[in-house]
Amino acid sequence: MTDPRWIGRSTQRAGGTARVTGAQRYIADLSLENALHVKLVSLDCAHARIRSIDTGAAEEVDGVRCIFTAADLPRPVPRFGPTYADRPVIADGETRFFGEPVAAVVAETEDAAELAASLVRVDAEELPAILSIDAALDPAAPLVQDPAIRREKRYAHTNILDEWHFGWGDAAHAEAACVIENDYTFPMVTHFAIEPHAFLAAPDANGVTVWSPIQHPFVLQRVVADSLGWPVAKVRIVAPDPGGGFGGKGWPKFEPLMAFLALRTGRPVRLVLTLEQTFQAARRTSARVHIRSGFDPEGRIVFQDINSDFMIGAYADVGPRVVSKASYAACGPYLTPHARVTARAVLSHTTPSTAFRGFGTPQASWAVESQLNEAAARLGLDRVEIRRRNLPAKGEAFIPNDTPSDGEWAQALAKAAEAIGWDRPLPAGRGRGVSFGLKSSSTASASFVLARLHHDGSASVLSGTSDMGQGARTVLAQIAAEELGMPPDRIAVVMGDTSVVPFDSSTSASRSTVFMGNALVKACRDIRRQLARMAAELLGAAEDAVSVEPGRVSVNGRELTYPELLKAYFGPPRGEVIGVGEERNRFIADHPLGGKPAFWELMCAAAEVEVDSETGMPQIHKIVLVSDIGKALNPAQVEAQDEGAAVMGIGHTLMEQLILDDHGRIRNLGSIDYRVPTVEDAALELHSILIENGDGPGPYGAKGAGEGGILAIAAAIGSAINQAAGISLRDLPLTPERIWEAILEKEVHAAL
Amino acid sequence: MKIPVTLRVNGLTHSLEVPAHHTLLDMLRGPLGLTGTKECCAEGECGACTVLLNGRAVNACLVLAPEADGAEVTTIEGLASEGRLDQLQSAFLEQGAVQCGFCIPGMIMAAKYLLAMNPHPTEAEIKVGLAGNLCRCGGYSRIVAAVTAASGREPSHD
Numbered sequence: 001m002t003d004p005r006w007i008g009r010s011t012q013r014a015g016g017t018a019r020v021t022g023a024q025r026y027i028a029d030l031s032l033e034n035a036l037h038v039k040l041v042s043l044d045c046a047h048a049r050i051r052s053i054d055t056g057a058a059e060e061v062d063g064v065r066c067i068f069t070a071a072d073l074p075r076p077v078p079r080f081g082p083t084y085a086d087r088p089v090i091a092d093g094e095t096r097f098f099g100e101p102v103a104a105v106v107a108e109t110e111d112a113a114e115l116a117a118s119l120v121r122v123d124a125e126e127l128p129a130i131l132s133i134d135a136a137l138d139p140a141a142p143l144v145q146d147p148a149i150r151r152e153k154r155y156a157h158t159n160i161l162d163e164w165h166f167g168w169g170d171a172a173h174a175e176a177a178c179v180i181e182n183d184y185t186f187p188m189v190t191h192f193a194i195e196p197h198a199f200l201a202a203p204d205a206n207g208v209t210v211w212s213p214i215q216h217p218f219v220l221q222r223v224v225a226d227s228l229g230w231p232v233a234k235v236r237i238v239a240p241d242p243g244g245g246f247g248g249k250g251w252p253k254f255e256p257l258m259a260f261l262a263l264r265t266g267r268p269v270r271l272v273l274t275l276e277q278t279f280q281a282a283r284r285t286s287a288r289v290h291i292r293s294g295f296d297p298e299g300r301i302v303f304q305d306i307n308s309d310f311m312i313g314a315y316a317d318v319g320p321r322v323v324s325k326a327s328y329a330a331c332g333p334y335l336t337p338h339a340r341v342t343a344r345a346v347l348s349h350t351t352p353s354t355a356f357r358g359f360g361t362p363q364a365s366w367a368v369e370s371q372l373n374e375a376a377a378r379l380g381l382d383r384v385e386i387r388r389r390n391l392p393a394k395g396e397a398f399i400p401n402d403t404p405s406d407g408e409w410a411q412a413l414a415k416a417a418e419a420i421g422w423d424r425p426l427p428a429g430r431g432r433g434v435s436f437g438l439k440s441s442s443t444a445s446a447s448f449v450l451a452r453l454h455h456d457g458s459a460s461v462l463s464g465t466s467d468m469g470q471g472a473r474t475v476l477a478q479i480a481a482e483e484l485g486m487p488p489d490r491i492a493v494v495m496g497d498t499s500v501v502p503f504d505s506s507t508s509a510s511r512s513t514v515f516m517g518n519a520l521v522k523a524c525r526d527i528r529r530q531l532a533r534m535a536a537e538l539l540g541a542a543e544d545a546v547s548v549e550p551g552r553v554s555v556n557g558r559e560l561t562y563p564e565l566l567k568a569y570f571g572p573p574r575g576e577v578i579g580v581g582e583e584r585n586r587f588i589a590d591h592p593l594g595g596k597p598a599f600w601e602l603m604c605a606a607a608e609v610e611v612d613s614e615t616g617m618p619q620i621h622k623i624v625l626v627s628d629i630g631k632a633l634n635p636a637q638v639e640a641q642d643e644g645a646a647v648m649g650i651g652h653t654l655m656e657q658l659i660l661d662d663h664g665r666i667r668n669l670g671s672i673d674y675r676v677p678t679v680e681d682a683a684l685e686l687h688s689i690l691i692e693n694g695d696g697p698g699p700y701g702a703k704g705a706g707e708g709g710i711l712a713i714a715a716a717i718g719s720a721i722n723q724a725a726g727i728s729l730r731d732l733p734l735t736p737e738r739i740w741e742a743i744l745e746k747e748v749h750a751a752l
Numbered sequence: 753m754k755i756p757v758t759l760r761v762n763g764l765t766h767s768l769e770v771p772a773h774h775t776l777l778d779m780l781r782g783p784l785g786l787t788g789t790k791e792c793c794a795e796g797e798c799g800a801c802t803v804l805l806n807g808r809a810v811n812a813c814l815v816l817a818p819e820a821d822g823a824e825v826t827t828i829e830g831l832a833s834e835g836r837l838d839q840l841q842s843a844f845l846e847q848g849a850v851q852c853g854f855c856i857p858g859m860i861m862a863a864k865y866l867l868a869m870n871p872h873p874t875e876a877e878i879k880v881g882l883a884g885n886l887c888r889c890g891g892y893s894r895i896v897a898a899v900t901a902a903s904g905r906e907p908s909h910d
Binding site for chain 2: 010012017022025028193194196245246272275470471637639640641643648671672682683
């Protein structure tokens with residue numbers, strides 16, 4: 001291929017102008033004519049038995065059209081979920097988490113709905129709530145889910161939703177010179193996309209349309225259809241660009257309920273959640289990782305023996321997949337002769353946990369990477385060096401029989417060390433840390449795309465990918481521009497409507513550039529093949545005498561632009577050329593994850609942090625991020641994703657955690673009490689370095705990006721803080737209070 | 753109870769009756785149809801609903817609509833004129849500061865006020881000026897760079 005014109009350029013964001021002028025329509029900005037407003041009614045505790053619901057006073061409110069409860073649903077009450085259909089459309093006789101709706105009020109105005117919602121009287125008996133891993137695993141604990149609906153019958157009479165065992169070699173009996181055993185914890189955190197969740201639904205000529213800022217419209221279509229007992233063709237999902245997703249908008253929440261409300265009232269219905277309700281709708285799973293690691297005297301890993309308990313919520317959502325996928329690759333990017341990983345997804349009376357940027361990997365990485373630092377200290381090794389000694393060479397398998405190392409990982413480590421100034425003397429009160437993060441990318445999945453070359457030489461791309469800020473729209477336009485030889489501003493990228501775009505599995509796992517990107521390259525090349533046939537037919541030439549390049553067709557020395565060819569071929573009635581593309585990763589039934597990862601998403605992060613020993617307050621001076629991404633199709637967008645993910649990682653490392661009271665209520669509900677990083681909490685310097693060796697499976701050698709930046713942040717910052725303060729913290733977040741207490745404890749200990 | 757309110761928004765005068773408990777944000781996004789101003793936390797912490805009220809940046813979710821009676825309000829829709837973007841809007845695009853975009857209207861309005869008060873802020877001053885505006889997609893550095901670029905000041909690490 002000749003030098004690319006559009007690939008590798010930081011073209012401006014497609015849709016950028018609408019985003020800086022306020023013209024971009026997010027879901028809450030849409031208004032449907034004649035729409036009714038929905039407010040949800042929930043209880044002031046997590047776990048309760050519902051005795052009765054008195055809607056009398058609420059129904060008296062002017063403008064109320066319907067108060068919907070489980071009694072209005074078919075029996076048995078439809079349950080939904082992406083993998084386990086365990087969540088009722090609305091609470092049926094029992095609530096299992098704080099915020100689970102027991103009734104939905106539908107009224108002519110938002111004010112009327114709100115007033116009526118406050119008048120719904122629920123007679124409920126609060127029941128003991130399971131709010132910790134230990135409480136859930138107590139043999140005497142009440143069961144969060146009814147054994148009758150449990151799929152994993154082995155565990156049906158426990159609060160373990162499922163349990164996984166991965167590994168190779170013999171970690172139980174392997175012996176090592178240096179053995180380190182610790183517990184690490186990772187808190188519950190919430191996505192806090194700046195756009196709270198919002199939903200619309202309306203009956204339509206075919207069935208029902210649901211509007212949702214969903215990342216995976218085709219998953220939602222399937223789930224809504226299943227809830228209604230309808231074929232997917234009768235359910236249309238419209239998914240405007242989400243105002244931030246991060247996994248929190250990946251999987252269905254209140255959309256099945258909204259479909260029922262639209263069908264019940266026969267009118268469009270609208271529900272905009274508050275930020276507080278959004279906190280109650282999705283979160284990252286917390287985790288407790290017990291890990292025993294063995295090293296030889298040179299710091300080489302001998303074994304990793306890992307027991308992880310992930311506290312998922314009251315319903316499975318996609319939690320089990322988070323647990324299994326992260327645990328499968330828990331040992332990180334290292335050669336590990338013996339590995340034994342046991343992971344459990346533990347049910348509790350808490351917000352259903354779901355996908356969250358990194359998909360379980362930050363939890364695992366915090367433990368494994370911190371162990372390497374402890375081993376380095378014990379063996380007198382440098383923390384960069386111990387990592388270098390354990391990395392596989394490119395092409396070397398580090399999980400037996402799976403995708404081998406697919407990048408220059410040692411190069412990433414060297415660049416991170418250099419950029420942070422690893423060998424420079426440390427200023428007083430500061431520490432440095434380095435960490436890898438490695439995430440399994442998409443396994444079995446499929447993307448389909450249509451590319452339409454219009455008669456005037458412009459083009460449309462119809463794709464089921466969602467642009468939630470990562471910039472998929474921009475990158476797809478760049479790919480089509482490259483392949484069809486036209487500027488990206490002549491290309492419309494159409495997304496987010498299942499009645500228009502073809503199937504795509506999901507916008508997750510940093511898969512879109514690779515999967516949808518490859519599909520789009522194929523669709524554009526399909527167009528070029530059709531153009532060759534058309535030119536041959538038009539000019540009476542053999543097809544192999546026609547050469548089709550981006551933007552032009554040559555036949556025996558004669559050159560035509562695409563619009564010239566289309567005009568000559570179709571004549572005045574005009575027409576177009578439709579290219580179809582498809583990219584799939586095979587489902588492998590006996591693979592622990594159902595398929596091999598298409599690529600590894602690898603990040604090496606290094607941090608320099610100062611700790612105020614008087615207050616425990618950390619100040620991050622610098623973070624460097626090195627990602628091995630094959631090829632950056634749009635470097636500025638990749639860097640922006642890495643930087644943003646890193647700052648999100650600062651959140652769970654230093655300040656974010658959902659705190660529950662004894663009733664299972666979230667005590668820090670909302671933006672005042674739940675702190676996410678502001679511009680003043682971000683690193684003073686933040687650099688992203690991209691390694692581009694063109695060795696990815698995606699278009700032009702790309703790998704996926706977008707989650708990498710978050711994977712390695714906790715251990716990099718944690719190690720820097722531990723060094724700066726001379727402490728050893730293993731529980732996130734590393735709040736000033738925890739740091740200060742650890743410093744105090746160290747000083748007391750030293751004085752004894 | 754409804755209360756009559758007359759105000760100028762982006763140069764146009766509107767007279768309407770609003771429920772006493774509705775906020776300026778409710779009024780802008782509802783009857784005035786100006787959905788460019790976003791709602792997130794509704795408690796004055798995230799900055800997504802930042803607008804200029806008589807030239808000062810405010811969280812529109814914390815101002816009751818009747819309090820805006822007689823006021824001059826500028827929203828994100830009021831910045832571009834005759835299809836030409838404000839220099840902050842252009843700088844946000846050029847610096848790659850926009851990702852999902854949901855925080856951006858509030859962020860730009862906060863920056864607009866900052867530059868009105870302090871036309872050539874240092875990096876530290878920009879951070880103080882934008883500390884009330886949350887972004888969850890980005891690392892903030894591109895937003896700071898955009899405000900620096902729009903101010904015409906050379907980037908620095910002061």
